[in-house]
Amino acid sequence: MINRIGKWFDYLSYLLNSTNRHGVHSPFVYEFVDHVLYKNSSEKNEFLEYQRTLMVQSITLGFDGVSLSKYVNDYALPSKYCELLQRIVLFYDIKQIQEIGPSTGLEFNYLRFLKSTGLSPDLRLASSDKSEPYFSLFNKSQQEFEKVFPNLFDNSIEHENQFYESKTGGTSLFLFHRLDADLDFWNYFERVLPGSGNEDFFVFTHPYQNENSRLNWQRIINHADFHVTIDCFHMGIAIKRTQQVKEHFQLRY
Helix, strand or coil: CHHHHHHHHHHHHHHHHCECHHHCCCHHHHHHHHHHHCCCCCCCCHHHHHHHHHHHHCCCECCCCCEHHHHHHHHCCCHHHHHHHHHHHHHCCCCEEEEECCCCCHHHHHHHHHHHCCCCCCCEEEEECCCCCHHHHHHHHHHHHHHHCCCCCCCCCECHHHHHHCCCCCCEEEEECCCCCHHHHHHHHHHHHHHCCCCCEEEEECCCCCHHHHHHHHHHHHCCCCCEEEECCCEEEEECCCCCCCEEEEECC
């Protein structure tokens, strides 16, 4: 209950302090707002939303002692944020995506959809840190995806070692789940950060889920390597962009 109240206060503060394109003076972030954040998605697919609906309605035991439906509600991105991820990939011509941390596979399928349908046929996808029971659910989610889509462009999900060894040029996106998992989160983050590029996107889901998440998100905002950080409440974004003065943006979404 305390955590829920704290989250509502966080959301109220976000609404009061966030802005739209008229409060943005960075050309890069203004472009992000105008061409990505507030642009309608044309990549909607009924199966992806249906898959999320099934998980939200599930009464089976999930993770951390709660039902699958509660876990999805607490830790999986809402559909409109998954569509925002798609728009980021398409607009910035993201070539490589690595998902890091325990997940249900829902966000990964929205990204995989871009490759499987030919919207981004050269996209490389990898997923790591999938311990049980998350690994089983992630695999099941991928199997359901493969029953629906022909996978004309989608031959495999790469292992993280293969991903790093053959990482090519082009912009990458690192999708981090569970900021509240302190040790695992920072271990992976510190492994990925040194090899990342100046324009690569670091995306963090649910930065206000609980106190640990909030503290870790604040550490990301304050991190000297990131000159641009963007708060969309359910999603946090960080980019090095050393050519800019360090600045934090709260954007209403």
